Amino acid sequence: MSKYIKDLIFSGEGLNLDFKYAITDSRKIARSLVAFANTQGGKLLIGVKDNGNIVGVSSDEEYYMVQAAAQLYCKPEVLFTTKPWYIDGKTVLEIVVPESTNKPHMAEREGKWWAYIRVADENQLANLVMINVWKKHKRVDGIKMSFSETEHALFKYLHENEFITLSRFIKLCLIRRSEAIDILSSLVVLRVLEIVFKNNETYYKQTEKNTLLNNQIKNWLHID
Numbered sequence: 583m584s585k586y587i588k589d590l591i592f593s594g595e596g597l598n599l600d601f602k603y604a605i606t607d608s609r610k611i612a613r614s615l616v617a618f619a620n621t622q623g624g625k626l627l628i629g630v631k632d633n634g635n636i637v638g639v640s641s642d643e644e645y646y647m648v649q650a651a652a653q654l655y656c657k658p659e660v661l662f663t664t665k666p667w668y669i670d671g672k673t674v675l676e677i678v679v680p681e682s683t684n685k686p687h688m689a690e691r692e693g694k695w696w697a698y699i700r701v702a703d704e705n706q707l708a709n710l711v712m713i714n715v716w717k718k719h720k721r722v723d724g725i726k727m728s729f730s731e732t733e734h735a736l737f738k739y740l741h742e743n744e745f746i747t748l749s750r751f752i753k754l755c756l757i758r759r760s761e762a763i764d765i766l767s768s769l770v771v772l773r774v775l776e777i778v779f780k781n782n783e784t785y786y787k788q789t790e791k792n793t794l795l796n797n798q799i800k801n802w803l804h805i806d
Contacts, residue, residue, distance in 0.1 A: 584667060586667070591630060592634070597701075597703070598618070600618075602614075604639070604644070608647045611626075612690065614626055616660060616698045617706075618660075618679040619661075620682065620687055620699050625677065626648075628644050628674065628675040629644075629672065630674060638673045638674060654690075656687055656688070660682070663678045664677055699712065714764065715771055715777075719771060725771050727768050732755045735754055737788070745778060745785035745786065751765075
């Protein structure tokens with residue numbers, strides 16, 4: 583069964599996999615737990631260096647520090663399962679975090695609570711659009727919005743450009759930041775827009791998934 587872990591390590595760190603040489607701070611590991619829970623889920627391999635070398639864990643302390651991270655420094659608590667793997671006389675602790683249905687999860691940092699997401703092989707702070715998307719997914723009354731000249735300008739821009747940023751949208755339509763966040767997050771929930779992370783920037787682009795609504799938008803813009 584050590585082949586399973588060796589294959590994971592060989593695949594390298596990424597969206598769903600992170601290596602930790604050791605756990606010395608429960609607050610830091612809480613960010614990884616939250617990022618996986620808020621994104622697509624993932625696995626932490628404790629006792630593995632960033633370069634893939636297996637050093638192993640020396641005691642049960644790592645498990646208890648992960649447990650403390652999940653219960654004390656994640657809000658709401660992040661659920662996880664663990665399994666020890668014995669490879670060449672060393673123990674690698676596998677932490678499996680499923681994608682949560684109770685987003686957003688926050689991690690405590692310097693007395694404040696922050697939401698993190700997993701982007702490639704890094705944990706990044708979630709912006710307000712993403713946080714609003716999670717909150718709107720929880721609403722039982724659904725999303726209601728009417729398309730105004732603001733949305734018309736947005737879709738016209740996206741017809742001519744592949745991406746738009748939050749700041750560009752605000753300048754384009756001369757609207758308040760809060761209004762721009764509300765519009766973008768609603769369109770993401772409706773699957774009209776999707777969020778793209780690229781070069782440490784967050785972009786929004788028109789999705790191809792919602793064909794019916796996209797056709798209605800084209801008709802609205804008088805685009806063939």
